[in-house]
Amino acid sequence: MQSLTNRSKVVVKKEMSFAEKLYLPAVAKGMMITMSHLFKKKVTINYPEVERPRAEVYRGQHVLKRDENGAERCTACGLCAVACPAEAITMEAAERKKGEEGLYREEKYAAVYEINMLRCIFCGLCEEACPKEAIFLTDRIVPTEFERDDFVYGKDKLVEPTKKDERINIGPRQTQTTIDFKKNPEYAHNLLWDPNKKIGPKKGH
Amino acid sequence: MPKVTIDGHEIEVPKGTTILQAARMIGPEVAPPAMCYYTKLKTSGGYCRTCIVKVTKGSAQNPNPMPKPVASCRTEVMDGMEVVNFTSPEVLEARKGVVEFLLINHPLDCPVCDQAGECHLQDLGYEHGAAKTRYDFERRTFEKIDIGDKIQLHMTRCILCYRCVKTADQITDGRVHGVINRGDVAEISTYIENAIDNDFSGNVIDVCPVGALTDKTFRFKSRVWFTKPVDAHRHCDKCSGKVRLWFKGSEVLRVTARKDQWGEVEDWICNTCRFDKKQLSDWTVEGPSRIDRHSVISQGHYELAKLKLDTGKKLKELHGGK
Numbered sequence: 001m002q003s004l005t006n007r008s009k010v011v012v013k014k015e016m017s018f019a020e021k022l023y024l025p026a027v028a029k030g031m032m033i034t035m036s037h038l039f040k041k042k043v044t045i046n047y048p049e050v051e052r053p054r055a056e057v058y059r060g061q062h063v064l065k066r067d068e069n070g071a072e073r074c075t076a077c078g079l080c081a082v083a084c085p086a087e088a089i090t091m092e093a094a095e096r097k098k099g100e101e102g103l104y105r106e107e108k109y110a111a112v113y114e115i116n117m118l119r120c121i122f123c124g125l126c127e128e129a130c131p132k133e134a135i136f137l138t139d140r141i142v143p144t145e146f147e148r149d150d151f152v153y154g155k156d157k158l159v160e161p162t163k164k165d166e167r168i169n170i171g172p173r174q175t176q177t178t179i180d181f182k183k184n185p186e187y188a189h190n191l192l193w194d195p196n197k198k199i200g201p202k203k204g205h
Numbered sequence: 206m207p208k209v210t211i212d213g214h215e216i217e218v219p220k221g222t223t224i225l226q227a228a229r230m231i232g233p234e235v236a237p238p239a240m241c242y243y244t245k246l247k248t249s250g251g252y253c254r255t256c257i258v259k260v261t262k263g264s265a266q267n268p269n270p271m272p273k274p275v276a277s278c279r280t281e282v283m284d285g286m287e288v289v290n291f292t293s294p295e296v297l298e299a300r301k302g303v304v305e306f307l308l309i310n311h312p313l314d315c316p317v318c319d320q321a322g323e324c325h326l327q328d329l330g331y332e333h334g335a336a337k338t339r340y341d342f343e344r345r346t347f348e349k350i351d352i353g354d355k356i357q358l359h360m361t362r363c364i365l366c367y368r369c370v371k372t373a374d375q376i377t378d379g380r381v382h383g384v385i386n387r388g389d390v391a392e393i394s395t396y397i398e399n400a401i402d403n404d405f406s407g408n409v410i411d412v413c414p415v416g417a418l419t420d421k422t423f424r425f426k427s428r429v430w431f432t433k434p435v436d437a438h439r440h441c442d443k444c445s446g447k448v449r450l451w452f453k454g455s456e457v458l459r460v461t462a463r464k465d466q467w468g469e470v471e472d473w474i475c476n477t478c479r480f481d482k483k484q485l486s487d488w489t490v491e492g493p494s495r496i497d498r499h500s501v502i503s504q505g506h507y508e509l510a511k512l513k514l515d516t517g518k519k520l521k522e523l524h525g526g527k
Contacts, residue, residue, distance in 0.1 A: 077316030078428035082504055093425040108317045108425050131316050 056172040058139040059122040063168045064159040073134035076110035080126035088119035117151040136170040207284035212292045224277035241366035242278035250278035254303045262287035304334035320416030322429040363417035369409035377403040407479040423459035430501045434494035443475040457483045
């Protein structure tokens with residue numbers, strides 16, 4: 001049939017000449033290409049010893065933040081789960097008891113909070129939906145696993161450590177607009193990072 | 206029969222109809238929102254001022270406009286009356302002020318509150334309110350109070366609409382709670398926390414437009430939009446037995462009365478149906494409840510769309526073609 005674009009290449013089966021039948025020039029030509037690549041700059045890196053630089057706003061593994069007193073910020077409001085297009089997030093709420101004020105910021109907290117990392121598409125809508133500044137995506141990469149169950153991350157993997165120096169700084173993720181917005185004294189209680197401190201992934205390559 | 210024009214829609218209504226009722230007869234596109242008025246409760250309305258409208262022409266005999274916006278739930282229509290609601294920037298501005306007042310002492314703890322998702326104050330604030338508050342002072346706070354073992358009162362969230370008081374007065378016999386104190390310090394109280402112990406006391410949960418009165422058996426169980434409402438009935442010798450079940454999976458998390466287009470209860474239900482019958486086997490399921498598509502509860506998309514066409518049609522008839 002007549003092609004519509006004229007871009008198709010017509011294949012011709014023509015008899016090879018004697019020189020072509022030897023294949024040697026073609027082999028030499030191929031080797032030249034291979035050899036030339038030995039002296040070119042390598043395009044691969046030795047991951048995980050070396051990591052490629054990632055953008056500060058890279059959307060990787062989630063973190064559930066604690067507030068300045070070490071109490072979990074998440075109040076299990078379910079807005080992340082309803083915003084999630086992949087339905088990766090599930091949670092169960094529980095009521096804070098007397099004496100647990102240091103553990104949980106609000107009177108309701110997430111007793112179970114699970115993200116299925118196989119379902120997650122790392123779109124960051126949960127982060128946008130969160131009214132409590134509790135969930136953030138970070139520049140950490142979700143490691144590979146052998147079992148599917150291991151990809152369902154519970155609170156043990158999601159909640160950041162209590163110790164101040166082990167906390168995960170999500171400051172560099174914040175755009176200037178967000179920072180300016182949070183500087184408004186009305187939202188001061190939500191400012192939970194140091195906007196001047198910079199962290200990022202290991203720079204390599 | 207008086208003829209009234211609301212936002213350009215003319216309607217003839219029986220004598221004694223209020224502007225709000227006439228507007229509701231025309232439809233939701235002109236009906237003003239209402240926080241305290243409740244069709245089924247006598248003498249309700251007139252407290253919250255959410256439903257204010259402007260009367261641009263008093264009546265055919267006296268065409269003068271009314272000097273100030275009026276509460277449409279308490280103002281009867283006159284023949285030839287002309288009313289503006291959503292078409293008047295003045296009314297919208299005034300309503301915005303009313304919402305601001307209602308929210309002055311409201312804690313805005315929606316992420317915690319069980320009412321979120323079906324809260325009238327949330328809808329009102331979203332549709333008619335300002336984006337932020339100008340209020341600088343400390344909000345008044347109260348401790349949570351248990352009214353009996355099934356109902357919890359968060360006085361902090363209350364907007365003093367008096368609906369629950371009137372429900373207890375008119376539906377149950379022997380009301381034991383009411384509003385004490387006046388003005389800024391007014392609060393709903395059972396006075397020394399007397400338990401409301403009555404077969405129909407649970408209805409105060411349904412009439413509460415905010416999360417002030419909530420079902421303790423449903424407390425923090427799930428957000429409403431993760432539960433699936435299903436209409437069901439059972440034979441009950443105390444009430445009509447027509448309820449709405451809220452499922453999560455195959456578990457009935459709570460039972461409420463059915464609510465109509467205006468968020469008002471269709472039939473009062475008794476406490477046995479509400480609190481004690483939480484097995485699927487207790488109920489005859491009629492089908493999924495019709496949820497407004499603008500409601501967050503419809504996010505599950507489980508309703509009419511997934512049913513076969515003829516089932517959908519039957520359901521539509523059942524729900525009056527809404």
